[in-house]
Amino acid sequence: MDITFKDVTYIYQANSPFAHKALENLSFHIPSGSFVAVIGHTGSGKSTLIQHLNGLITPTEGTVQIGDYQINSDKKPENLKELRSRVGVVFQYPEHQLFDETVAKDIAFGPKNFGVSESEIQRRIKEIVPAVGLDEALLGRSPFDLSGGQMRRVAIAGVLAVKPEILVLDEPTAGLDPRGQREIMDMFSNLHKEQGLTTVLVTHSMEDAVKYADHVIIMNKGTKYMEGTPEEVFTQREALNKVQLDVPEMIQFINAFEERFGKTIPFKRQTVQALAKEIQQALKGAGSDE
Amino acid sequence: MNNAIIIGQYVPGNSLVHRLDPRMKITIIFLFVIFVFFANNVVSYSILTAFAIITVFITKISLRFILKGLTPVWFLIIFTFILHLIVTKEGTVLVELLGFKVYSGALIQGFAISLRFFLLILITSLLTLTTTPIEITDAIEDMLHPLKKIKFPVHELALMMSISLRFIPTLLQETDKISKAQASRGVDFRTGPIKERIKAIVPLLVPLFVSAFKRAEELAMAMEARGYQGGEGRSKLRQLKIKKIDIFVLVFFLLVIAGLFITRNYS
Numbered sequence: 001m002d003i004t005f006k007d008v009t010y011i012y013q014a015n016s017p018f019a020h021k022a023l024e025n026l027s028f029h030i031p032s033g034s035f036v037a038v039i040g041h042t043g044s045g046k047s048t049l050i051q052h053l054n055g056l057i058t059p060t061e062g063t064v065q066i067g068d069y070q071i072n073s074d075k076k077p078e079n080l081k082e083l084r085s086r087v088g089v090v091f092q093y094p095e096h097q098l099f100d101e102t103v104a105k106d107i108a109f110g111p112k113n114f115g116v117s118e119s120e121i122q123r124r125i126k127e128i129v130p131a132v133g134l135d136e137a138l139l140g141r142s143p144f145d146l147s148g149g150q151m152r153r154v155a156i157a158g159v160l161a162v163k164p165e166i167l168v169l170d171e172p173t174a175g176l177d178p179r180g181q182r183e184i185m186d187m188f189s190n191l192h193k194e195q196g197l198t199t200v201l202v203t204h205s206m207e208d209a210v211k212y213a214d215h216v217i218i219m220n221k222g223t224k225y226m227e228g229t230p231e232e233v234f235t236q237r238e239a240l241n242k243v244q245l246d247v248p249e250m251i252q253f254i255n256a257f258e259e260r261f262g263k264t265i266p267f268k269r270q271t272v273q274a275l276a277k278e279i280q281q282a283l284k285g286a287g288s289d290e
Numbered sequence: 291m292n293n294a295i296i297i298g299q300y301v302p303g304n305s306l307v308h309r310l311d312p313r314m315k316i317t318i319i320f321l322f323v324i325f326v327f328f329a330n331n332v333v334s335y336s337i338l339t340a341f342a343i344i345t346v347f348i349t350k351i352s353l354r355f356i357l358k359g360l361t362p363v364w365f366l367i368i369f370t371f372i373l374h375l376i377v378t379k380e381g382t383v384l385v386e387l388l389g390f391k392v393y394s395g396a397l398i399q400g401f402a403i404s405l406r407f408f409l410l411i412l413i414t415s416l417l418t419l420t421t422t423p424i425e426i427t428d429a430i431e432d433m434l435h436p437l438k439k440i441k442f443p444v445h446e447l448a449l450m451m452s453i454s455l456r457f458i459p460t461l462l463q464e465t466d467k468i469s470k471a472q473a474s475r476g477v478d479f480r481t482g483p484i485k486e487r488i489k490a491i492v493p494l495l496v497p498l499f500v501s502a503f504k505r506a507e508e509l510a511m512a513m514e515a516r517g518y519q520g521g522e523g524r525s526k527l528r529q530l531k532i533k534k535i536d537i538f539v540l541v542f543f544l545l546v547i548a549g550l551f552i553t554r555n556y557s
Binding site for chain 1: 301351352355358464467468470471472473474475476477478492493496497500501
């Protein structure tokens with residue numbers, strides 16, 4: 001499903017001394033099937049943005065269009081529940097939402113609410129549990145007996161079991177160890193490709209954005225600061241530094257390399273191995289010149 | 291959510307009311323609450339109402355914001371008014387509605403009691419609107435100090451109060467976060483039959499309790515790690531001091547009360 005924001009403004013606690021503008025005149029378009037990274041500093045409006053995606057909050061001004069569902073200031077769609085079954089949101093620290101007696105029941109909670117049949121739920125659990133890297137033996141345990149990393153995976157499985165078409169991820173790997181981070185991100189990336197999902201990833205990690213996203217939106221103080229492909233956005237170092245963001249390590253490295261050796265290597269999201277080869281060739285070329 | 295309820299919320303500011311010594315504020319409000327019950331005619335009620343409205347005006351918090359925040363209380367006030375209309379049978383009959391005789395005395399009394407109720411709530415909500423929770427607990431600890439002589443755990447009580455006040459916004463935030471997460475998983479908190487809605491609270495309450503207990507444990511650990519041992523020999527960073535302005539405000543308030551007592555016997 002396509003996602004379109006048109007002049008969206010959102011004000012928290014409007015008409016009170018605490019009124020606070022979280023989003024201002026935000027417009028963008030995310031075509032169906034893309035993997036978008038939303039990046040910005042704390043307080044830039046990222047979390048507010050994603051709450052618009054499944055109608056948890058309605059814009060103070062402007063329109064949000066998700067597929068055929070339109071949300072604007074004076075009307076929420078009547079089939080909000082249907083929208084929520086098609087837009088899955090993994091919130092920050094999603095393990096805080098676990099509550100049921102067993103892991104299996106907690107994963108089944110979402111699909112049950114959306115009216116999925118019991119046999120279909122069981123089928124989905126069998127499919128999803130190994131996909132998120134959980135052991136089936138854990139299904140009968142209480143979610144509160146698990147480790148932090150396992151709880152995170154259970155919570156993610158609970159969202160995936162609904163089989164959403166749009167997957168919204170709010171810093172899904174925060175607080176995990178590096179290996180867990182990589183595993184979870186790879187899992188999302190595979191899902192995105194296999195099931196043709198539209199994925200919106202909110203992250204602080206430039207590395208993740210470069211590695212997984214095909215479109216990047218940089219937020220600053222509730223407005224869109226930059227937008228484009230990772231190649232376009234991440235090569236503009238000065239503009240990024242202005243909003244206290246760094247360019248990804250690989251681009252930093254390429255820049256440093258270019259400065260030192262006076263050779264240019266274009267950044268095109270190559271792998272580290274590919275980059276090593278290019279450097280080797282560039283330097284070899286230099287060697288044969290002398 | 292919860293935008294509508296302002297009871298217990300603090301609105302930062304730098305007005306005279308904000309800067310007043312919290313002990314003085316508590317004392318004045320305590321006295322006001324008592325003396326509201328002494329008003330008995332138009333003039334004495336007007337004096338108290340004027341005092342309350344002027345105080346609101348000085349805080350620079352918009353009256354509209356406060357009135358909107360008292361929405362849940364409006365129901366009680368109106369209920370009181372209607373109850374008086376029905377029950378009181380004094381004075382002359384004004385109108386007859388659906389077989390009910392509405393007496394003039396009932397109208398006056400209903401209005402007076404509702405006004406009294408309104409003033410009570412308005413002035414007490416001003417305390418939390420203009421005083422930080424820390425100031426309130428400091429003031430209460432200080433004012434209860436004499437009770438220490440009879441082994442009353444004043445410091446512990448104050449600490450419990452400040453911790454619970456401190457965690458109200460945190461818990462509200464947590465509630466908001468979890469209810470949004472569960473709403474995304476298809477829970478409907480707002481519509482549907484009552485039975486379903488009560489059932490929908492379980493996925494909200496369980497995570498809330500889990501995280502509250504976890505927080506409590508972490509807080510206790512952090513306090514112990516920093517050597518907290520209770521109130522014995524503990525000094526304060528913020529010392530409360532009565533200033534000239536506090537005395538001035540108290541004198542002004544006493545004048546208002548004197549005015550109340552003088553006008554009380556009119557008519």
